[in-house]
Amino acid sequence: MVSSKTQHKSKRQQKLEQKQSLSKSFIHSTQTPFRVAERNFKSRLPPPNFDNVIDFYNIDGSNDEIKSKVVKIELKIELGEDDAEKENMFGDCNELKGEKEFVKGERRIAYIVKDLPGFIFIPNPFTPKAQKNIIKRCLRDFARYPNKSNLDTHYVLPKEGLWNLHERIINGELNGSNSRCVIPLKAFVTERESFYEKESDIKQEITQKECPQELLIEKDYREKEEKEEKAEPLPSSGVPILSPSQLIKKLRWITLGYQYHWPTKTYHLDKRLPFPRDIESLTTSVVKSINGIKFCTKETNEDNEKQYFVNDYDHEKWKPEAGVVNYYQLKDNIMAHVDKSEINMEAPLISFSFGHTCIFLIGGPTREIAPIALYLRSGDISIMCGPCRTNFHGVPRILEGTLPKYLEPNYGDDPEWKIYGDFMSSSRINVNVRQVF
Numbered sequence: 208m209v210s211s212k213t214q215h216k217s218k219r220q221q222k223l224e225q226k227q228s229l230s231k232s233f234i235h236s237t238q239t240p241f242r243v244a245e246r247n248f249k250s251r252l253p254p255p256n257f258d259n260v261i262d263f264y265n266i267d268g269s270n271d272e273i274k275s276k277v278v279k280i281e282l283k284i285e286l287g288e289d290d291a292e293k294e295n296m297f298g299d300c301n302e303l304k305g306e307k308e309f310v311k312g313e314r315r316i317a318y319i320v321k322d323l324p325g326f327i328f329i330p331n332p333f334t335p336k337a338q339k340n341i342i343k344r345c346l347r348d349f350a351r352y353p354n355k356s357n358l359d360t361h362y363v364l365p366k367e368g369l370w371n372l373h374e375r376i377i378n379g380e381l382n383g384s385n386s387r388c389v390i391p392l393k394a395f396v397t398e399r400e401s402f403y404e405k406e407s408d409i410k411q412e413i414t415q416k417e418c419p420q421e422l423l424i425e426k427d428y429r430e431k432e433e434k435e436e437k438a439e440p441l442p443s444s445g446v447p448i449l450s451p452s453q454l455i456k457k458l459r460w461i462t463l464g465y466q467y468h469w470p471t472k473t474y475h476l477d478k479r480l481p482f483p484r485d486i487e488s489l490t491t492s493v494v495k496s497i498n499g500i501k502f503c504t505k506e507t508n509e510d511n512e513k514q515y516f517v518n519d520y521d522h523e524k525w526k527p528e529a530g531v532v533n534y535y536q537l538k539d540n541i542m543a544h545v546d547k548s549e550i551n552m553e554a555p556l557i558s559f560s561f562g563h564t565c566i567f568l569i570g571g572p573t574r575e576i577a578p579i580a581l582y583l584r585s586g587d588i589s590i591m592c593g594p595c596r597t598n599f600h601g602v603p604r605i606l607e608g609t610l611p612k613y614l615e616p617n618y619g620d621d622p623e624w625k626i627y628g629d630f631m632s633s634s635r636i637n638v639n640v641r642q643v644f
């Protein structure tokens with residue numbers, strides 16, 4: 208016999224369940240298909256349904272729906288082929304003999320998805336060494352003044368770069384009170400330069416870099432910046448005071464080239480920094496490799512004609528002018544958005560992934576179109592060109608336990624990598640590059 212207490216409880220429970228199911232169906236009826244997909248992948252309990260996630264490394268083992276959507280294509284040139292004279296930014300495959308983890312990728316294949324004309328996926332063409340070099344660039348060289356970062360709003364960052372300071376502390380190169388250094392809050396510091404080294408020391412450090420032209424423009428930029436401070440969000444005294452090693456994990460983005468003004472979602476046209484040459488050269492190879500690519504998106508249209516997508520963007524016109532480096536910790540995500548601040552929406556947007564695997568969602572011009580989901584692994588390149596350039600996309604989930612062995616802190620014979628590997632143990636880095644004009 209059911210006690211009155213249990214009866215009472217079960218009635219309450221019934222009501223609660225009724226309410227929950229009503230609110231669930233309300234949520235589902237008011238939520239866009241894009242939002243529903245995001246919720247699936249963000250969910251911890253129950254775990255997401257990964258059934259229809261495209262794994263470009265295992266199309267043969269995928270379900271029939273995926274098999275029917277994905278088409279393998281050949282790139283116009285082998286990636287890196289064009290810079291035979293220069294150092295190959297994708298890395299030299301001949302060096303890979305000892306690497307058990309890395310299966311030498313063909314540098315000429317790519318994939319497209321029939322329902323997504325303009326989206327191109329290139330499976331990792333990088334050697335582990337080349338990936339490590341780019342990751343180092345992202346942390347050591349790009350995440351520093353004068354590139355803007357999310358941390359600039361609230362913190363007075365060291366001019367040598369947060370990473371370099373973090374590295375010096377880990378290596379025990381700072382002593383006394385400096386070794387317990389915390390990053391000051393902007394809200395409390397009026398004299399920006401007083402906390403760190405003198406400006407002259409920093410200038411000397413920059414002069415040692417190989418590129419005098421960069422230095423010249425950098426100096427120009429600094430002078431301009433000192434004159435006009437734009438309305439950025441106000442610094443808050445409510446954010447935590449942290450050490451460099453704690454703060455480095457709060458780094459979310461930096462901008463390259465034309466600096467981006469997030470409050471108005473426009474580029475600072477007067478804040479143009481020189482674009483890093485190695486990243487420029489990578490993207491130039493990618494743009495050349497997809498030049499003129501043509502593929503069948505539908506077997507027939509209403510007039511019984513085959514329907515093709517042709518990438519007719521002239522690679523000679525490619526100018527990488529702006530970029531974003533996104534630094535994700537395992538719990539981070541990016542909601543559905545369209546990158547439409549560029550005046551030139553014809554040029555492709557090239558995107559590189561490093562570190563942990565993520566789920567990437569890409570849909571159509573509105574959130575009403577259900578997105579497709581795919582895995583982006585370390586080294587993978589995704590390209591949005593043509594009609595796909597205005598599609599909603601996002602990263603709802605970074606997948607734990609997916610860091611390739613060759614990026615782990617103690618892998619191989621490279622003590623310098625240890626500190627980078629430690630950072631990558633909980634991170635994914637994405638570099639995406641756009642042409643603005």
Ligand SMILES: O=C(O)CCC(=O)C(=O)O
Pocket residue numbers: 531533541546558560567583600601602637639
């Ligand atoms: O992290 C990614 O793969 C995508 C990032 C992105 O969409 C963006 O920065 O606009």
Ligand SMILES: [Fe+2]
Pocket residue numbers: 544545546600
């Ligand atoms: Fe984006």
